[in-house]
Amino acid sequence: MLKIDALTKQFGQNTAVDAANITVDKPTMIGIIGRSGAGKSTLLRMVNRLSDATSGTITFEGEEITALRGAAKRDWQSRCAMIFQQFNLVPRMDVVSNVLHGTLNKRSTLATMFNLYPQSDIHRAIEILDRLGIAEQAPKRAEALSGGQQQRVAIARALMQDPKIILADEPIASLDPMNAQVVMQSLRTIHEEDGRMVIANLHTLDTARRYCDRVIGMRDGRIVFDGTPEQLTTGVARDIYGAGSDFSEAATSTEIETLDRPEVREAEAFI
Amino acid sequence: MLKIDALTKQFGQNTAVDAANITVDKPTMIGIIGRSGAGKSTLLRMVNRLSDATSGTITFEGEEITALRGAAKRDWQSRCAMIFQQFNLVPRMDVVSNVLHGTLNKRSTLATMFNLYPQSDIHRAIEILDRLGIAEQAPKRAEALSGGQQQRVAIARALMQDPKIILADEPIASLDPMNAQVVMQSLRTIHEEDGRMVIANLHTLDTARRYCDRVIGMRDGRIVFDGTPEQLTTGVARDIYGAGSDFSEAATSTEIETLDRPEVREAEAFI
């Protein structure tokens, strides 16, 4: 299905992603872990074509993604939704409009200008919001929502795209533990019920273990681990995070924002 | 020397200072304490004649300060320096110029318009700065200095006035503990070496105790305590701050910015 082949991205001297190879055969929920600067965001951005690869290819269902240009590229983007750490919504616009932005690729600029979304799309947007439990927020401005709600709006926008793949770049890093849990659960549900592929960058080992079918570890731009959550032992994690022998689960957790508060532990334990 | 007699200040309905009586016979270092809104600032401002009293008199060495007008008032101000919580320097001008502002009252308007001061004054300004340990900062702009340094520039400006009295309105409230200590120590040294009277509004009981010869407590505009630091027992402090029986030293300290960090305690303990 998705094949990433020797994908490399360089920023000047700095190699952010170094000859990454990933093959995915069927819709899977994949977590990418690695410490800050490992190249996780860069990798996802290349898959969505927000930035161009320096070399290497990405192929999806036989189509070479890295070669797409102009309208074809935008068409790919519409099939490959992206969710960001900071939500990246349009804050001054209402929630439904933000969700409808998922259909922009199908609409002309003029139609967007006059808000000419078909009624069926509007209704579908509400249904998606309802599925994510925030249908009542529909007429509010995005900026008026809490972080967790905003992230769910971002997921709704992604679903509105009806994508084959959903990419999520640290979707829960700005959220408190309760909201983080709701958002991850939503992604998991989407994966399971709709059979969409989900690739999420995650900062926390335990989240990756809990929600993903497959975990990829990156370090200094290279893929240093690729396996099931079960294979992700403390020793492997130590490698990924490049920590010494004093490494412990707790250590990664403390490094990671969502877990540096004790409540998180409690919240997750309580699930 | 200084006699404050039934001094009252009203802002509309609100009586900020209510018939205050203070008599000082010889140069003393006096601390005024009291909670926010007690009228401490208002009292000092009336002494400096930055604001006018509603009724009552201030007499200094037989001269009735409250009756002065125009040039005579400005002359009094030049003999009665004032130091502010926010330093109130001219941030865009260099340190020496700020110190030289202390001589404005003695110099002709025309010369000062062009920033022309006699060399002897400039030399004296630098000597004062040296005494306060910030002579190297002389050519820098005031805004480029740290808070503690700026407050010392303000003290230098006060000293430049060669005043009989220095009034300090919460001189250390905006400073971190280390700087607070340096500034209070400077004021104490000035008092001791030059024999100038110093009246300082202070937020913290312990600072008042440590540095002052005499402590005046104000509450709701009235003077409710006037005695030596030794007389300032916890019970008296409780009265001044209007606290209940659960009042403790620690409670006032926590209320007070400079002491709400643990390091302060350590720093002061270490002296």
Place this chain on the structure above:
Amino acid sequence: MTATDLSFAKENADRLFQRKRLIGYAIPAVILLYLIYIFFAFDLPGLAGRANLNNAVTLASDSWSHKVHVTRDNRSGEITYAVEGERKGTYPEGQRPDWVTGDEVIIIDLGGNHIVRYLPENRTEIELPGFPMIEVQAEGRSLISNLPTDLPDWISASNRRIGITTPEGRITLTGSRTEVFNYFPGWELFWFTLDSPYHGQGLATILFGEQIDPARSNIAGAISDWWNNPMWRHKDVAWAIGETILMAFLGTMGAAIIALPLAFLAAKRFSPVMVLRAATRRLFDFLRGVDALIWTVVLARAFGPGPLTGALAILITDTGTFGKIFSEALENVDGKQIEGVSSTGAKPLQRYRFGVIPQVVPVLLAQILYFLESNTRSATIIGAITGGGIGLMLTQAIQTQKDWEEVAYYIVLIVVMVMFMDWFSGWLRGKLIDRKD
């Protein structure tokens, strides 16, 4: 969410989008309606018909080219050669361009096989490729020619006048005169006019070659001849630009000097007397509202034409503008600094000097310098009305439709001047505002 709730949410969303669409349509619709109204109010359909694109082409091509006139006066038979047909561009006696040959018969080679021959007895022959030879005889007021009745549109002919426009040049014939205009690219005589000994000399010759004019050294002579060039008048142009910048400078700085003390009167903080404050503000409004244009006219009676009048007009308007801006800046000053200075017993003026001025200076300087740049542009326009500076030269050059290369020259100079002032004021702003007081 229950099904009814959900359909309710959907209805709500539908209504929301109805409303948004309405606004989405309304704004462009209002703009469109307004533009349609303007379309007719400004008579754009008529304008399209009236617009003279030929004029535009003539002007555009004239702005980068020049023409040399070869004129025969049919009464005296005298032939003159002149750049742009101007007296100052006339070839000296005995000289003529090298594309003119012949003595009895003057042969003018316009290039591209376009040849005009001035024959004796006011006869003219015109040879154009792909067109039969044209012969014209001038007799008294009328012209006798062999032109057919059916003429291409590049020939305009009557029995009094014939005009021929070709890509190589233009020929006009009337009873009294026969004239050929040969077009060349470039701004001819930009450096030296024909009577200067340096005309046609290369830069290297002038700089390093032998002395050309025995009376003067090459460089001094060349500079003086260029500076005093009677056709392009570099000296006058330089003066005019200087005058324009001078108007802007005097006006802006004068306004700033006057506005600063007045602004104190208009600022609530410094002027407790309400009446005085209101009066000062109204004065500012008045000065600004009357506008430099009208001040120019008012002042012209008292001071006559010239740069001073323009400078004063700018000064008066900008006093109003600066007054408003400055007093707003003064309202926003930080009281702490003033209090600090006051507490030392400083006198009122000293309080302003040290408590207020250092705070407002950056704002003031930035504004003054910004206006200096924009006033350079205004000074161009005001000069055109009051009679001074490059603006007057430009408007006159345009209105008398003389030489469009001159117009182009002035336009380039004005744009360069304004861009220079823009850069300069930005540079000065950076220098001054970062500086210590």
Place this chain on the structure above:
Amino acid sequence: MAEISLSGAPDSVDSIQASYMAQVQRRRLYGGLALLIFAVLMVSGFNVADDRNAGGFWEGLHQIGDYPADVLSEAWEKRADLPSLIAKYFPALVETINIAAVSTLIGAIGGLFLSLLGTRGLARWPRLIPLFRRVADIMRAVPEIVIALVLIFVLGGGPVPAMIAIAIHTAGALGKMFSEVAENADLKPVEGLASTGATWSQRMLLGVLPQVAPNYISYALLRFEINIRASAILGFVGAGGLGYELRNAMAWGPGRFDEAAAIFILLFGTIVFFDQVSSRYRNRLTEGQGQ
């Protein structure tokens, strides 16, 4: 108790005094020189201007009221006609305002595109950013009168050349101001939209415009104010509107001074009116932003 001077002074006071004095001397010298140069420039500039002017400043000063007095006294004599004259010139005023409004509108749209195309992070063709910036600079530098006068020759007199001229200048001026605003725009929504496959125009329309609109409108209003004056002035040199009428009335001189006064009242009133309205509205726009 601890020493006062915590920061030990390696330099002796003398050397600090000496170096500071040197600095003061230098500053006084530069300050004095700058002041002197400025004063010399002002005085000599004034003298040059005074010299090159037909009338001198001091001789003319007492006559400054002559012209207004002529105009006002005549207008006062014929004050009964004033209302009808104001009504007569009202259409010309409408034309002047229309010129300003259309050119502000067109200029703002032009400035909008120039700013979006010339701002890093937003530009459609990042490599062309310097080009669009230079274009804006040049459009800003050309005085309106230049374009207007040239266009009058091609298009004939009337409002259109003035409108085009002002619009060009406005586009350049607003292009610069707009792009300063756009530079500070938050790019996150733009990236969010890009990830859904939105085109450039959709990204700008939905991601950037809502953010910058209040500032853009505020600047456009300020420009409208300026353009009313510009359009009146251009009328003076041949484009239509109130300026044209004013020039004719004033050129004719006595006998028509009442007309001149009526036009003047209209013009003054309009400028003050829009000035007040727009500054009030602008304040509201930029204040509302804080929330």
Place this chain on the structure above:
Amino acid sequence: ADITEFRIGILGGENAQDRMNSYQCLADYTTEALGVETKLFAPADYNGVIQGLLGGTIDMAWLGASSYAATYLQDPEAVEPVLIKVNVDGSIGYHSIGFARKDSGVTSLDDMEGKVFGFGDPNSTSGYLIPSIEIPQYKDGITMESGEYFGEVKFTGGHEQTIVAVNNGDIDGGVTWADGQGNWEDGYNSGALRKAVDAGLVDMNDMVQIWKSNVIPEGPVVLRKALPADVRETMTALVDGLHERDADCAYGVAAGDTLGFQPVTHDTYVSIVEARKAKIGG
């Protein structure tokens, strides 16, 4: 009373700087004759010179007849006319010429009914004052009010603008000045039309003359009355003798071939002044 400088105002149909250049020789002679510095000023329009003369900031100018009348009407004591230009044929006048585009089908004022008519500058004699009085006398029913006989009456701002406006079709007919000598196809011997022809902006084959005024007296060279008598005498003599002294200079000052200048008095302009006064009333 002594003067410290002498200021000459210039007005006319030529580029300001060209005018300045043509007048430079006169300025030099003036400096020589009066012993004071002489300055030249070229305001943007007629009104600029008029205001200068009234305000006392301009001492001498060569005005148009109507501009002189305007000055006289605002302040009869401001200036006095001293000299008038003499044409090559000895006449001292010129004409206002009405013209239109040939392809518009307009051949006379009769055809102009309901069409757009253009004047030049309101202070111009031939571009406004005379035609505004004489055209209504052409036949009954003609007035110069917009919308009465003509569809619209406009001011183009100056002679050059009128010609361009007619040529472009902005206006259907307009008036400008010409000496009325020589041939129509050349744009006459001198005048605004001739200049436009020489510049290649109009082709006289495209133009027709639709009206011609009676002879209009040339404008006077005026001197400010407040000037000392000896200065006025010196200057009058200087300009009067200019043609004999320096023909090239006179050519430049008079903007063409002339026989020089001859004395003139206010009487020559009484009718023009009356006409202008009448216009104000109407």
